[in-house]
Amino acid sequence: MSSDGLKNNAADNKSIYLVxxxxxxxxxxxxxxxxxxxxxxxxxxxxxYQTGEEQASSDAMEFKEQWLRWxxxxxxxxxxxxxxxxxxxxxxxxxxxxxxxxxxxxxxLSLEERERSRQAGIQFLEGKSEMQRAPQWKKYARCVxxxxxxxxxxxxxxxxxxxxxxxxxxxxxxxxxxxxRAGLRSFVKxxxxxxxxxTPQCFHQxxxxxxxxxxxxxxxxxxxxxSIAAL
Numbered sequence: 001m002s003s004d005g006l007k008n009n010a011a012d013n014k015s016i017y018l019v020x021x022x023x024x025x026x027x028x029x030x031x032x033x034x035x036x037x038x039x040x041x042x043x044x045x046x047x048x049y050q051t052g053e054e055q056a057s058s059d060a061m062e063f064k065e066q067w068l069r070w071x072x073x074x075x076x077x078x079x080x081x082x083x084x085x086x087x088x089x090x091x092x093x094x095x096x097x098x099x100x101x102x103x104x105x106x107x108x109l110s111l112e113e114r115e116r117s118r119q120a121g122i123q124f125l126e127g128k129s130e131m132q133r134a135p136q137w138k139k140y141a142r143c144v145x146x147x148x149x150x151x152x153x154x155x156x157x158x159x160x161x162x163x164x165x166x167x168x169x170x171x172x173x174x175x176x177x178x179x180x181r182a183g184l185r186s187f188v189k190x191x192x193x194x195x196x197x198x199t200p201q202c203f204h205q206x207x208x209x210x211x212x213x214x215x216x217x218x219x220x221x222x223x224x225x226x227s228i229a230a231l
Contacts, residue, residue, distance in 0.1 A: 029200045031170035032177050035161055039127045045153060045182035046074060046109070046117045051190045060196050063187045064207070067180060071213045075176065078108045080217040083158045083175060090162035095139045098159060102149040109152075120153035120182070124160065134163050172214045177203050180210060 047070045049063055082105045089097040106114060125144060131137040140159055144151035154175065161171035181198045188196075196202065203210065 025201070025204060027170060028173055028177075028204060031166050031174045032200050034164050034166065035157065035171070035174035036178055036181075037128075037130075039123050044116055044186070045120045045179040046079065046113050047179040047183040048112070048116060049183045049187040049190065063184070063196070067183060067207070068209055070179075070183070071176070071210065074113070075179070076213060076217055078105070079154045080172070082152075083154050083172060084168065084217075086155050086158035087162045087168055087171060090136060090159050093136060095136060095143070098140055098155060099143050099149040102152055102155040105152055105154065106150050114150070114152075117152040117154065118150050121151040121156045124153060124156040125151060128160060131160060131163065137163060169214065169218045172218060173211065176210050176214055180207065 047067070049066055082101050085101050086098050089095075089101065109117060121144070125141050128137070136159065140156075141151075143149050149155075157175050157178065158171065161174065166174065177200060180203055184196060184198045196206070
């Protein structure tokens, strides 16, 4: 199915657009639960909260500012396109296409981002025991093991979301939640306020900009900035 077809199907399903009702929240939590099943919550991701040089900050607003910057400059500008293309390639069983996309992404990330992304990807490849019998998963894992591609977490996450048959919008939301949770844990470890809870409910209620970004990446370029500014 084409990306336009996926978008049209999603447009007919109001619940996956994460509007503020119980049904949409349940859909989000179900997708997140499936996506991160079997993966260590402390495993990290591409996003990493960084404190100032002088002292660790306990200011949740600073965390949020870094998170929103990451959403714009890394997720939207570098990762989202790879995620969607890998998801679509999986539906067509194009393993070589996934390998190529993974290698292309490797050139876009900073050295630190590459290392974090690879380590997080390893956790998915090793932690998803229920995926070990899926032919596409095994072929991709073999390519990573043989050094044909680095195995970035965004690639691995998109592949497993497609194999779980998650809707694309729900899959993107689950990935962004995963990155937010990893960054929040680094924030807490460096002295950040533990009042921000790493739960889907907190993510949904206190970080609505995240869902706006996901919806607009899904819908097409050029809309996220205006939507976030309107919140």
